[in-house]
Amino acid sequence: MEEKNEQVIKYRQVMGNYPTGVTVVTALNDSEQPIGLTVNSFASVSLDPLLILWSIDKNVGTYEEFLKTDRFAVNILASHQGDLCTLFATRGEDRFAKCEWEQSALNLPVLSNTLAVLQCKTYRQVDAGDHMILIGEVVDIQNADKEPLLYHQRKFGEIPKSFYN
Numbered sequence: 453m454e455e456k457n458e459q460v461i462k463y464r465q466v467m468g469n470y471p472t473g474v475t476v477v478t479a480l481n482d483s484e485q486p487i488g489l490t491v492n493s494f495a496s497v498s499l500d501p502l503l504i505l506w507s508i509d510k511n512v513g514t515y516e517e518f519l520k521t522d523r524f525a526v527n528i529l530a531s532h533q534g535d536l537c538t539l540f541a542t543r544g545e546d547r548f549a550k551c552e553w554e555q556s557a558l559n560l561p562v563l564s565n566t567l568a569v570l571q572c573k574t575y576r577q578v579d580a581g582d583h584m585i586l587i588g589e590v591v592d593i594q595n596a597d598k599e600p601l602l603y604h605q606r607k608f609g610e611i612p613k614s615f616y617n
């Protein structure tokens with residue numbers, strides 16, 4: 453048992469030291485209310501068809517609601533949107549009352565001023581331990597000329613200037 457805990461600690465150290473971007477995945481639930489959470493498990497999967505994935509913890513409050521939706525939006529945060537990363541990861545916050553967003557033509561809640569938005573149709577749901585992997589087919593792409601928000605060791609930041617030299 454102890455060995456397993458040690459493995460979990462090491463695993464968390466390794467994954468925490470792996471830098472990522474930050475997204476907020478949003479959808480509408482059965483009652484047409486917007487739902488959303490901060491997600492960094494987002495990854496590209498396929499070009500033909502255009503597929504992406506993210507995984508949701510089965511303990512997330514809106515887990516069942518996300519499983520029922522047939523579409524979702526991946527809002528990729530820009531470097532100035534660290535507050536949205538925190539807002540959409542904080543329990544008990546009225547998340548959509550505290551940020552700017554609009555309903556898209558595909559009837560998805562889309563956050564304003566992000567780096568990019570990928571609107572997706574649910575393609576597959578794959579059960580994976582304490583998470584469910586949601587694979588989406590990208591049906592609409594919005595892209596802005598902005599820098600991404602980065603996440604590393606529980607802190608967020610922007611791409612260092614040295615990267616651009």
Ligand SMILES: Cc1cc2nc3c(=O)[nH]c(=O)nc-3n(C[C@H](O)[C@H](O)[C@H](O)COP(=O)(O)O)c2cc1C
Pocket residue numbers: 474488489490491492493494506507508509510511512513514537540541542543544603
């Ligand atoms: C940077 C960051 C990345 C996260 N990535 C994920 C993720 O990929 N999947 C997930 O289920 N939760 C992820 N979370 C945690 C969820 O955002 C958080 O558990 C969720 O908002 C809680 O929602 P609830 O209060 O409705 O349960 C992440 C949190 C942070 C700060």
